Amino acid sequence: MIELIHVTKRFGDVVAVDDVSLSVGKGELCVLVGTSGCGKSTTLRMINRLIEHSDGEIHLDGQPVREFREEVLRRRIGYAIQSTGLFPHWTVERNIGLVPRLLKWPASRVRERVEELMALLDLSMGEFAGKYPSQLSGGQAQRVGVARALAADPEILLMDEPFGALDPITRESLQDELARLQARLHKTIVFVTHDMDEALRLADRLVVMHQGRIVQQGHPIELLREPADEFVESLLGGEDRGLKEAALLPVSERMTPLGPRLVAKERVAQHATLREALSIMLWRHVERLAVVDDDDIPIGELSLRRLVGARGHESPGP
Amino acid sequence: MRREAIRPNSALVSLLLATLVVWLGLDTVSVSPNRIVPGQGVDVLGVAGWGGVAASIAPILIVLGLAWRPTPVRLRWATGLVVLMLSALPVWLVVAAALTVDPDMPQARMGIGGGVWVALFLLLLALIELRTRLALSRVLGWALLLVPLASLAACLALGLEPLALRQEYQGRSAAFVSAIGEHLMLVGVAVSLSLMLGIGLAMAMRHWPRAQRMGFAILNFLQTIPSLALFGLLLAPLAWLSGRFEWLAALGVSGIGWAPALLALVGYSLLPMVRNTYVALDGVDPDVIDAARGMGMSRGQVFRQVRLPLALPVILEGIRITTVQAIGLTAVAALIGAGGLGTFIFQGLGQAAMDLVLLGALPILVMALVADALLGALTDLLRPGGAT
Numbered sequence: 067m068i069e070l071i072h073v074t075k076r077f078g079d080v081v082a083v084d085d086v087s088l089s090v091g092k093g094e095l096c097v098l099v100g101t102s103g104c105g106k107s108t109t110l111r112m113i114n115r116l117i118e119h120s121d122g123e124i125h126l127d128g129q130p131v132r133e134f135r136e137e138v139l140r141r142r143i144g145y146a147i148q149s150t151g152l153f154p155h156w157t158v159e160r161n162i163g164l165v166p167r168l169l170k171w172p173a174s175r176v177r178e179r180v181e182e183l184m185a186l187l188d189l190s191m192g193e194f195a196g197k198y199p200s201q202l203s204g205g206q207a208q209r210v211g212v213a214r215a216l217a218a219d220p221e222i223l224l225m226d227e228p229f230g231a232l233d234p235i236t237r238e239s240l241q242d243e244l245a246r247l248q249a250r251l252h253k254t255i256v257f258v259t260h261d262m263d264e265a266l267r268l269a270d271r272l273v274v275m276h277q278g279r280i281v282q283q284g285h286p287i288e289l290l291r292e293p294a295d296e297f298v299e300s301l302l303g304g305e306d307r308g309l310k311e312a313a314l315l316p317v318s319e320r321m322t323p324l325g326p327r328l329v330a331k332e333r334v335a336q337h338a339t340l341r342e343a344l345s346i347m348l349w350r351h352v353e354r355l356a357v358v359d360d361d362d363i364p365i366g367e368l369s370l371r372r373l374v375g376a377r378g379h380e381s382p383g384p
Numbered sequence: 385m386r387r388e389a390i391r392p393n394s395a396l397v398s399l400l401l402a403t404l405v406v407w408l409g410l411d412t413v414s415v416s417p418n419r420i421v422p423g424q425g426v427d428v429l430g431v432a433g434w435g436g437v438a439a440s441i442a443p444i445l446i447v448l449g450l451a452w453r454p455t456p457v458r459l460r461w462a463t464g465l466v467v468l469m470l471s472a473l474p475v476w477l478v479v480a481a482a483l484t485v486d487p488d489m490p491q492a493r494m495g496i497g498g499g500v501w502v503a504l505f506l507l508l509l510a511l512i513e514l515r516t517r518l519a520l521s522r523v524l525g526w527a528l529l530l531v532p533l534a535s536l537a538a539c540l541a542l543g544l545e546p547l548a549l550r551q552e553y554q555g556r557s558a559a560f561v562s563a564i565g566e567h568l569m570l571v572g573v574a575v576s577l578s579l580m581l582g583i584g585l586a587m588a589m590r591h592w593p594r595a596q597r598m599g600f601a602i603l604n605f606l607q608t609i610p611s612l613a614l615f616g617l618l619l620a621p622l623a624w625l626s627g628r629f630e631w632l633a634a635l636g637v638s639g640i641g642w643a644p645a646l647l648a649l650v651g652y653s654l655l656p657m658v659r660n661t662y663v664a665l666d667g668v669d670p671d672v673i674d675a676a677r678g679m680g681m682s683r684g685q686v687f688r689q690v691r692l693p694l695a696l697p698v699i700l701e702g703i704r705i706t707t708v709q710a711i712g713l714t715a716v717a718a719l720i721g722a723g724g725l726g727t728f729i730f731q732g733l734g735q736a737a738m739d740l741v742l743l744g745a746l747p748i749l750v751m752a753l754v755a756d757a758l759l760g761a762l763t764d765l766l767r768p769g770g771a772t
Contacts, residue, residue: 116678140680151675155693165679214679224678 067092068113068222068254073122075108082108084278085122090271092221093252099265099301100275106258109275110224113256114143126222141165144215144223144253148230150207152199158184158210159195165218183213186247205236212244216251223255229264241267262301266290266310274298286314312341312373320373321357321366330354330367343368395513396451396462403506404444408437410499413480418491419548419737425497431480440476443469447510456518463514463528470507470532473500474539477547485546493548495739522761548739549746556728556743564747567724570642570717571710571751574649579703581650582657589662596662603655611648611713615720618644645714645722652713653706660702664695697763704759711752715744 068090075083083105090096098106111117113124115136124131131139144165152161159180166176184191187209199207208228215223229237241264248255248268259265265272266286273283274297282294290311293299303310318336334343334355343355347370357366412431414423428437447465450458477496485492515525544550553560589596609617623639626632637643668691676686718726728744731737 114678116674137680137682140678142680145675145678147671147675147678149669149671151669151671151678153672153676153690153694154669164681168680168685 067125067127068256069123069125069128070109070113071123071125073109073112073119073124075105075112075117076120081278083112083119086275086278086280087122088273088280088283090254090256092254094270095248095253095255095257095268096271096273097257097259097265097269098273098275099259099262101301102260104275105278106260106275107226110226110256110258113222114140114145114224116140137168141168141218142220142222144218144220146208146211146215146223146225146228148227150199150211152207152210152214154199156198157195158189158197158199158202161199161210162213162217164214165220169218171218179217179219180213183216186216187213187243189213203236204232205240208232208236208240209243212240212247216247216253221254223253225255225257227259228257230259230261237261237264244268262303263310266314274301287311290314309341309344312344313339315340317343317357317368318366320375321368322372324364324366330356332356333358333362333364334368335360336365340373343373347373390453390455393451393454393459393513393517396454396510397448399506399510399513400444400448400451403503403510404441404448406502406506407440407444407499410502411497412499413477413484413497414495415484416493416495416548417489419493419551423493423495423548426480426484427497427499431483436479443472454517459514459518463511463518466507466511466514467528467531470504470511470529471535473504473532474536474544476500478539478543481544481546492546493551493739494546495548522764526757549742552728552732552737552740552743560728560743563723563725563727563744566722567711567714567726567748567751570645570649570714570722570724571707574646574653574710574714575703575707577646578650578653578657578706582654582661582702583699585654585658586661586665589658590665599658600655603658606651607655611652611716612719614648614651615644615717618647619720622647640721642722644720645717649710649713649717653710656705656709657702660705661695661699664698664702665691667698668694697767700759700763700766704756704763707755707759708752711748711755715748 068088070086070088073083073086074081086105086109088096088109098109100106108117112119113126113131115131115134126134126139126142134142153164156164159177162180162183163176166179171179180195181191184194189206189209194202194206194210199210202210211228212225215225229240232240245268257265257268269286271283272286272289274281274289274294276297282289282298289298290302290307293302293307299307316336317334317338317340320340321336330352332346332350332352332355334346334357336357336359346355347353353370355368356364357368359365408428410427411425412428414425416423428440432440443465447462447469450462450465454462477494477500481494485494511525511528514520515528520528540550585599589599606614619639622637622644626637626639626643672690672694673686676690681689714722714724715726715729718724718730725744725748729741732740732742732744
């Protein structure tokens with residue numbers, strides 16, 4: 067649990083973070099989003115005291131961060147950054163084992179933990195353990211970066227645009243991976259990004275920052291439906307907001323139970339998003355889809371009327 | 385198709401053409417009846433006649449031909465021939481000595497002419513080019529040089545008595561060995577001292593940015609003082625100090641000798657050392673340092689485990705530059721009685737005996753080359769996984 071209480075950061079006369087209050091609950095993935103220079107990275111870095119806050123208080127599980135010794139605090143918090151910050155003179159194995167070694171774990175336990183993490187992040191031990199960071203692709207390096215951040219099993223993870231430098235395909239696969247990891251590990255994560263799609267995909271709580279202040283925070287759907295002002299609206303994609311919301315809702319939310327006879331030929335999986343369903347309709351020129359379960363067995367129907375959320379009675383098909 | 389793809393290796397061709405020209409155009413040896421009289425230059429034709437000319441230029445022409453259509457196999461042959469020519473140079477000197485120096489004149493001596501020196505230089509360049517083209521390892525490159533060195537050693541052992549350089553050495557072998565020792569000692573101590581001081585200064589400058597501009601200004605200024613002037617400037621204060629404090633005099637500190645030489649050498653070594661160390665420490669990727677701190681490393685751990693190892697290759701580069709520079713500068717230190725190989729150079733200059741100058745200068749050259757190569761290899765070794 068992380069709490070920021072009226073936190074302000076000044077660099078000389080410039081106010082970088084202005085009276086920010088934020089509470090991130092245990093197991094919550096909180097995404098700070100905003101244009102560059104809005105203070106989101108500064109906010110993140112104040113939590114592990116890479117930057118000291120000027121005013122206000124930051125609490126970690128109820129204890130002010132200033133009461134910790136810097137190193138002790140940071141070893142309790144995982145930290146991953148855009149450029150990975152991997153040590154170029156250390157092998158992958160040594161890089162991942164860094165924090166456990168700082169915590170003086172016995173060598174055998176460090177090695178076990180590294181093996182465990184590499185398996186968790188789909189990095190083959192035999193192939194990658196002895197490699198140097200310069201021999202890795204961007205995506206592999208970032209996986210190692212995340213593994214290193216998770217090494218000492220911290221409850222809290224700070225991630226500063228970790229996927230910002232990757233190509234779109236690698237970025238998406240790592241976002242999926244993070245979502246998968248989070249579903250298993252339930253870490254408390256503060257994640258900074260300027261990529262709104264990434265933010266919407268990952269966030270349990272979305273925090274929009276502008277000029278050092280928090281403009282709006284809440285669940286992504288809340289923000290999409292009721293943006294606080296024009297800035298949030300434009301950041302959320304303006305006219306595209308409908309599609310972005312559709313991308314967050316599963317088909318199962320709008321489908322109707324299976325009628326006496328199935329009329330739709332085209333199919334969509336129940337876990338697919340409404341956006342994907344809409345895309346299939348556009349592509350196939352149909353207004354109805356059969357919703358199928360994991361075994362490809364029809365369990366319901368989705369009509370265009372239902373998809374767009376129109377209320378009222380369904381007129382049966384022709 | 386393939387034939388067209390193979391172009392002449394222009395570097396090799398021009399190097400060998402130049403070798404051909406200097407070999408035939410410049411004097412290959414010089415002969416004098418005694419030490420004082422200036423030598424009389426003799427060219428290849430004068431030493432060995434047309435037969436000698438033909439025999440000596442044959443391998444050059446063959447390598448030229450090989451370099452014209454340089455397939456890997458031909459380049460291997462060319463490498464062999466270049467090593468052979470390098471090894472033949474000492475033998476050529478033995479032959480030339482036998483043909484030109486009158487054995488009845490015990491004072492007669494033979495100097496090595498410009499033709500041989502320049503040909504040696506050009507052939508070494510050709511060898512470097514071949515090593516690069518064939519992608520031979522550094523170690524193999526050095527191993528190839530062992531063959532000519534062995535040839536030189538053999539020729540020195542078996543003959544070459546009339547060689548002036550050898551005659552100069554013969555009378556001074558003990559002095560020569562101790563001069564090399566003094567030289568190495570001065571360089572070693574000066575470089576170690578400036579390394580320790582340099583790291584300290586560089587770290588201080590990183591800590592106090594204000595000190596940085598001032599520090600570099602002073603070091604730059606030191607570098608601009610001519611070495612002779614600096615030795616002179618140190619003379620009076622050191623003489624005064626040793627007169628004042630007995631323990632300093634007991635240590636051997638005085639206005640002349642090793643003390644001012646060492647001080648001046650350290651002074652000159654500081655700039656390259658501090659500059660490289662500063663740039664190296666400062667040039668470490670700030671994101672890596674940020675990550676190191678973010679992971680919870682203490683300041684000391686960040687410095688020892690991350691910043692220093694990552695800076696090490698560039699710091700070593702500084703040590704390399706400093707060492708090579710100090711090896712050269714120490715020669716001048718002989719003027720104020722610090723000993724070393726410079727002694728022979730200045731004696732030789734005073735006696736107008738060029739071969740004695742060479743006796744001092746050649747080992748300095750070799751030392752500089754060896755130090756350069758060793759430290760360069762060490763730098764390569766310390767770069768992990770081909771990274772930054």
